[in-house]
Amino acid sequence: MRVLILEDDPWIADLLKQIVLSLCPSAKVDCQSRVVDALAAWKRQPAQLVISDWHLPDGNGIQLLEAVRQRSQDIPLVMVTARADRDSVLAIRPLNISAFISKPFQVPKVVASLQPLLANAQIIAGEIDTAGDFLQQLASLTDDALELPLRESLYQRLRDVPQPFDNLQQLGDLWQNDPAVHARLIAAANSGNYNSAGQPCVTLNEALQRLGQATAVNLVQGLALRPQAVLSDPGLQRQGDAHFVHALRLRQRIAELARSSRVDPAPLHSAALLQRMGELALLDQAQRWRSTGRELDEQTLDTALQRHSSQLANRLKAHWRLPIALRELIGACYALPPGNTRRDTVVMRLASAELLGAEAPEIDRLRRLAGLARTGAR
Known part of the structure; x- marks a missing residue:
C-alpha cells in the first residue's frame, strides 16, 4: 500500500x-513538506492512507484532504493538528476524518490511532528483490536512507512500556552511551525547525534542552x-558491539584527559560516540540487506567497510548538518589539522x-600539546 504524509517538520x-x-513494513511512504507538492504527488499516484498537518508554510493541509475526498470517500484521512477546539473539528466534519493526532503527540497514542486504519486498508506486499550487488546498493543510497543502529539494551527499553521521566537529566543518563540517539537528537537540534537562532549544538544535554522532553522522547522512540x-545478525552484532565498546573506552579516556587538561569533556564525548558512524x-545497511534473504559474504562486507565507511560518515555529517566544531573533533580522532593549537582537538587525538x-614519541608530542606531563613522567 501507499501512504502520503504532508508535514513540514522533517523530524516529525x-x-x-x-x-x-512499524505497523506495515511493506508500505511505500511518500513524505511531502508543502501543500503544492503533496497535491502533485496525490495526482501522480493516489495513496491508500493520507496523513496531513493542518497548517503548512504554503497553505492549509485541508486542501489535500479535500482533493482526496473528491476522488474517494473510503480512503482513510488523518489530521495532525495542535487545534482541538470544537469549531475546528466541526469545520472539517464533512471530510469524514478517520483520526485526529494532536500535537504534541505521544508515540503509543499515534500507533493506536493508525493501527486499525492500516489493518483495514488494502495491503499489497511487494516481491523482495533478491538480486543485485551490495556494493552497488551502497553507492546508490540516498542520504535519508542512512541510519545508525540502536544498542540492543536501549532498544529493548524503548520497546517496553514507556516509563515516565521526571526531568531531562534522567533522559540524558539513559541515552548518554548510544551513538544513534546522539546523532538523531543533535541533528534535530541543529536543524532549522529547532534552531532559529543559528547557535550550534554539539552535546546531548544541549540537544535535550533545545528540543524539550516530549519531542526528544518521540524522536528516540521513532528510532526503535x-x-x-538493531543489529540482530550475529556476525554484524559482534562487529557493532566492537565499535560500541571502542566508543565507550574512548569516552572514558577522554574524561580522564579532559580533567587534567581543563577541557570541557561533553563535546568530546559526543565526538567519541560518533567517531565510527x-x-x-554500513553495518545497518548490511543488516537490512541480509534481513531480506540476500547473501552477503564476509569478504564483501570487509571490502564495503574499507571502501565506503569514510564516505558514509562524511555524507551523514553533511546530511545531519553537524556543527563544524563537532566535525573537527571527530576528525581529530584520525589526525590533527596542520598548525592546530586547539587543546580540545589535541585531547581528542x-x-x-x-x-x-x-x-x-607521538604520544609524548600530543601530551605536550595538551599541556600534560610526558608519558615517562606520569
Missing part, C-alpha cells in the same frame, strides 16, 4: 513514517520503530592515539 514526518512502517532498528551506518597503540 520521519517519525510518522517510521510508525507506519524501524523494522531493522560510517562503520555503524591523544585519547584516540593511546587506544590505538601509537608510538611513544
Whole structure:
C-alpha cells in the first residue's frame, strides 16, 4: 500500500513514517513538506492512507484532504493538528476524518490511532528483490536512507512500556552511551525547525534542552520503530558491539584527559560516540540487506567497510548538518589539522592515539600539546 504524509517538520514526518512502517513494513511512504507538492504527488499516484498537518508554510493541509475526498470517500484521512477546539473539528466534519493526532503527540497514542486504519486498508506486499550487488546498493543510497543502529539494551527499553521521566537529566543518563540517539537528537537540534537562532549544538544535554522532553522522547522512540532498528545478525552484532565498546573506552579516556587538561569533556564525548558512524551506518545497511534473504559474504562486507565507511560518515555529517566544531573533533580522532593549537582537538587525538597503540614519541608530542606531563613522567 501507499501512504502520503504532508508535514513540514522533517523530524516529525520521519517519525510518522517510521510508525507506519512499524505497523506495515511493506508500505511505500511518500513524505511531502508543502501543500503544492503533496497535491502533485496525490495526482501522480493516489495513496491508500493520507496523513496531513493542518497548517503548512504554503497553505492549509485541508486542501489535500479535500482533493482526496473528491476522488474517494473510503480512503482513510488523518489530521495532525495542535487545534482541538470544537469549531475546528466541526469545520472539517464533512471530510469524514478517520483520526485526529494532536500535537504534541505521544508515540503509543499515534500507533493506536493508525493501527486499525492500516489493518483495514488494502495491503499489497511487494516481491523482495533478491538480486543485485551490495556494493552497488551502497553507492546508490540516498542520504535519508542512512541510519545508525540502536544498542540492543536501549532498544529493548524503548520497546517496553514507556516509563515516565521526571526531568531531562534522567533522559540524558539513559541515552548518554548510544551513538544513534546522539546523532538523531543533535541533528534535530541543529536543524532549522529547532534552531532559529543559528547557535550550534554539539552535546546531548544541549540537544535535550533545545528540543524539550516530549519531542526528544518521540524522536528516540521513532528510532526503535524501524523494522531493522538493531543489529540482530550475529556476525554484524559482534562487529557493532566492537565499535560500541571502542566508543565507550574512548569516552572514558577522554574524561580522564579532559580533567587534567581543563577541557570541557561533553563535546568530546559526543565526538567519541560518533567517531565510527560510517562503520555503524554500513553495518545497518548490511543488516537490512541480509534481513531480506540476500547473501552477503564476509569478504564483501570487509571490502564495503574499507571502501565506503569514510564516505558514509562524511555524507551523514553533511546530511545531519553537524556543527563544524563537532566535525573537527571527530576528525581529530584520525589526525590533527596542520598548525592546530586547539587543546580540545589535541585531547581528542591523544585519547584516540593511546587506544590505538601509537608510538611513544607521538604520544609524548600530543601530551605536550595538551599541556600534560610526558608519558615517562606520569
